[in-house]
Amino acid sequence: MTQRRALTRRVIIGATALATLAAVGAVAWAGGHGTEADAASKTLTATPALAATLTIAGTPKPLPWPAKGSAGLYVEGIGDAGRSGTTETPRPIASVTKVMTAYLILRNHPLAPGTSGPSLTVTAAEAAEYPRERALAQSAIPVRPGERLAQRQALEALMLPSANNIARILARWDAGTIPAFVTQMNAAAVALGMIHTRYTDPSGWDAGTVSTVDDQLKLAEIAMTIPTFADIVKMPTTKLPVVGPVRNVNRLLGKSGVIGVKTGSMTAAGGCLVFAAQIIVAGQPVRILGAVLGQADLPTAFARSLDLITAAGRRLRAYTLIHAGDVVATASDGAALTAASDVRVLGWPGMRYQSAFQFNLGTHTQPAAIVGTLTVTGLDDLVTTAVTVA
Numbered sequence: 001m002t003q004r005r006a007l008t009r010r011v012i013i014g015a016t017a018l019a020t021l022a023a024v025g026a027v028a029w030a031g032g033h034g035t036e037a038d039a040a041s042k043t044l045t046a047t048p049a050l051a052a053t054l055t056i057a058g059t060p061k062p063l064p065w066p067a068k069g070s071a072g073l074y075v076e077g078i079g080d081a082g083r084s085g086t087t088e089t090p091r092p093i094a095s096v097t098k099v100m101t102a103y104l105i106l107r108n109h110p111l112a113p114g115t116s117g118p119s120l121t122v123t124a125a126e127a128a129e130y131p132r133e134r135a136l137a138q139s140a141i142p143v144r145p146g147e148r149l150a151q152r153q154a155l156e157a158l159m160l161p162s163a164n165n166i167a168r169i170l171a172r173w174d175a176g177t178i179p180a181f182v183t184q185m186n187a188a189a190v191a192l193g194m195i196h197t198r199y200t201d202p203s204g205w206d207a208g209t210v211s212t213v214d215d216q217l218k219l220a221e222i223a224m225t226i227p228t229f230a231d232i233v234k235m236p237t238t239k240l241p242v243v244g245p246v247r248n249v250n251r252l253l254g255k256s257g258v259i260g261v262k263t264g265s266m267t268a269a270g271g272c273l274v275f276a277a278q279i280i281v282a283g284q285p286v287r288i289l290g291a292v293l294g295q296a297d298l299p300t301a302f303a304r305s306l307d308l309i310t311a312a313g314r315r316l317r318a319y320t321l322i323h324a325g326d327v328v329a330t331a332s333d334g335a336a337l338t339a340a341s342d343v344r345v346l347g348w349p350g351m352r353y354q355s356a357f358q359f360n361l362g363t364h365t366q367p368a369a370i371v372g373t374l375t376v377t378g379l380d381d382l383v384t385t386a387v388t389v390a
Helices: 036-042 094-108 124-128 130-135 151-159 164-175 178-191 213-223 227-233 298-315
Strands: 022-025 046-048 070-075 079-084 119-121 148-150 237-240 244-247 258-266 270-281 284-295 317-322 327-331 336-339 343-347 352-359 370-377 382-389
Touching: 046 352, 070 213, 070 298, 094 151, 094 164, 094 178, 094 213, 094 227, 094 258, 094 270, 119 151, 119 164, 124 130, 124 164, 130 164, 148 151, 151 164, 151 227, 151 237, 164 178, 213 258, 213 270, 213 284, 227 258, 258 298, 270 298, 284 298, 317 370, 327 352, 327 370, 327 382, 336 370, 343 370, 343 382
Parallel strands: 022 352
Antiparallel strands: 046 327, 070 079, 070 284, 119 148, 237 244, 258 270, 270 284, 317 343, 327 336, 336 382, 352 370, 370 382
């Protein structure tokens, strides 16, 4: 992404894209007779035998980017897969806005999975707005004066049938007024580094609410770490008071590993989708996040998103950059230093990886002794192996 996120590094199969190579020798020497200078002169050093940059051979196949609008794809733990269109130009995002609304509600009122949370009471004025909202062709669900909705129910109504009126009810419940909630939305966007985003309402009905692919991917990644959020957006259906059973507008759920996140569609925005998909690559679970904005309509956004998920899954493979027993460095006494285990990463052709060493050689080498660590690092992940004397 344009603004990188700090992610938790995992010591597993799956190191990633560009980083820097440094060989650092941390040495130790045993105490004994003689001066400090004498001891230091006996301390061994090591010289890396690896190339400065490790690259997966080949050229990746181009991804099927949409012909219009903008799109982006990010693979958690691996890195950006690319962008298309005018990704830094803010555009209306319609109901994708509700990702921020749900995120703020859960940030301000944490809700454990499986719990309902406190109740919201629908006011007479809010219930009276429903006929006007429907006359304007807004996405809304019927509500009654005095109706009580649990927080969990309100969030399901927000994210599944994409109810604009519930977005406003939640905003009022949380902040007292809708403008106060919108102020919170913009403050959160700044805090999250969403530099091209401006919110003007909690539902996305106002075309003044604009954002970009990068900004929405940042938000989606963070929101999906909230268990209740992730649980709600993967629900295909639910049952709500008054309206009864409702379906999730996201018709990609369950296809190609899709587990959320949010749709958006209106004239000013076109068809929009921010999605998360969980796939398996070489036995490892991998989450793909994507955003497709400004498509002709919602079905087109679905089709282009599915194309990207499928192509990304085909592109990702496991690669062995270093095999166990490969010589990775040479000690100053001539001993070969080897990798104790394979260094395997998930990636695609053309991705580059670089490495760092830490050595503790002492004053002599002994066969099979562990004398250091080799770390292969990418943007969002790392893989480590011990370095041993051959």
